[in-house]
Amino acid sequence: MSSLTPTLETIPLALMTLYYADRTEQVDAWCTTLLEAARERNIPTWDALLSSLRAANLVRLGRLLEAEKDSELALSRMSSQGWGLSIGMPLASSVFALTAMGRYDEARARLSRPVPEAVFETLFGQHYLYARGCFHLATGRLQAALGDFLACGKALNSWGVGDTTLIPWRTAVAEARLRLGEQDQAVTYLREELARHKGCPRVHGNALRLLASTMEPRRRLRALQEAVDELQDSGDNLLLAHALGDLGRVYHLLGQSNRARVIVRRAYRMAKKCHAEPLAQNLLPDAERAADGRSCTAGHEASEQAHDVLSEAELRVAALAAEGHTNREIARRLFITVSTVEQHMTRILRKLNLSRRDELPQGLNSMGGSAARAVSGARG
Structure with a gap:
């Protein structure tokens, strides 16, 4: 080819x-x-x-x-x-x-x-219906959105296409029903989606993200952590930004405000990178944006200090930790063991005189290259 x-x-x-x-x-x-x-x-x-x-x-x-x-x-x-x-x-x-x-x-x-x-008798038409449904959902026309998603599913089912990795209409139906207050019906669709697509991180991870919204906070936290892991593997940064935002909110709900801020800021940066402005604005209220601006200078100075005292390996770990990644996520991205990450984190916090990882300066990803470049460097 x-x-x-x-x-x-x-x-x-x-x-x-x-x-x-x-x-x-x-x-x-x-x-x-x-x-x-x-x-x-x-x-x-x-x-x-x-x-x-x-x-x-x-x-x-x-x-x-x-x-x-x-x-x-x-x-x-x-x-x-x-x-x-x-x-x-x-x-x-x-x-x-x-x-x-x-x-x-x-x-x-x-x-x-x-x-x-x-066109609506073709697969192209079902993509169109799904996109139109997403537009209706975003602009508050929930019944119209639900109608488009259900029509898409009906067409695919009539053709014997049960694989919704093609077009994730079941998840879309569930999202519309959740917003309409029809939680029980939404859960039915989401559980079917999860059962069908365990091998597809994009569809499974997003369905799990939505299902998490129906759970009590502790269970929601575990489900969202799993959803984030899956969506990181999927390559879909827009869905990952949504999942990170949800994860940050549940950390805030559980009283872990510092951890919540780190994760929500990571979600915000990802949403901005995707040019998903509605999501970005929802993730970072005006007050927090102003606070970010006031702390910019101090954050840059802290980043320079970190760059001076940390080794290259420690900087790679610190950059990812500052973006809200867990030790397991960092280990997977840098191709090292979780134990090695933990050892690096101990030294990082000691050298920077910090007590918690959520105190790491946010400017690390602009000092000596981004976290993405750090990962690239770790690979070879």
Whole structure:
């Protein structure tokens, strides 16, 4: 699949197979390579199809701004007649990304674009229904959202498609029902989703996140910790930001305010990176943003001190701990044992004269490289 020599149908089908298998990194790499070839040869049809596929994949990675740009590019490269029934896919990616970014007027304009009625008899149409449901959910039209999600599920079931890793409509139905106050019905959908998709961290982790909201605080904490672990493995930074925000709130509810602030700030940074403004604003109220601004100078000085006294290995651990990662998460990311992490943390706190890890300065991820670069350095 290194060139555009196969038939027009072959490459999109292969990429869609990878996409539905959650092989997001492979899809991104192939789309990027093939798009370069399409543009070199000035083949707008290929440009449109590959941009649409990449946009759908970028949505799953939480790269919303890029997803919207690729969707817009795909729609501009081919007429509605040229797209035919497959127009549902780029429109779905565009509507979902614009909605998650809080650009509701633009999402509404996308939804006003006419689509063939027959599109709803295709898988492309179900992606469109799901995205439209997400728009309705975000803008408070809960019954409309529920109707779209249920219609999507009905179509997929009628085709014998029980695998909702394709489109997680059951989780979406549950979220709508939770917001409508129909908790028992929501739990039924979530438990079915969890039973079906134990091997898919993206779907399973998000369903577990929502199910956690129905539990008492202690059980909710354990469920959200598990959901965060799964979503970190999924590559979906938008869902991970949601889960971290929920986890921070339950820590606050349990009286662990410092731990809560660390985790919520991490969720906030992730939401901002995704350009998910509604989520970011919900995570960090005005008062806390002002407090962050006042502490910026002091935090930078503390970061410089840490950079001076900690070893490279300790800095890598400290940077991830400051972002709210647990010892187990740090061990997995840095390819070391939990015991080694614990030893590093003991030395870090002693050298910085701190009593708790949530006192670690937040500027560590900008001193000598980010935590992500630290992980890269640890690997090799």
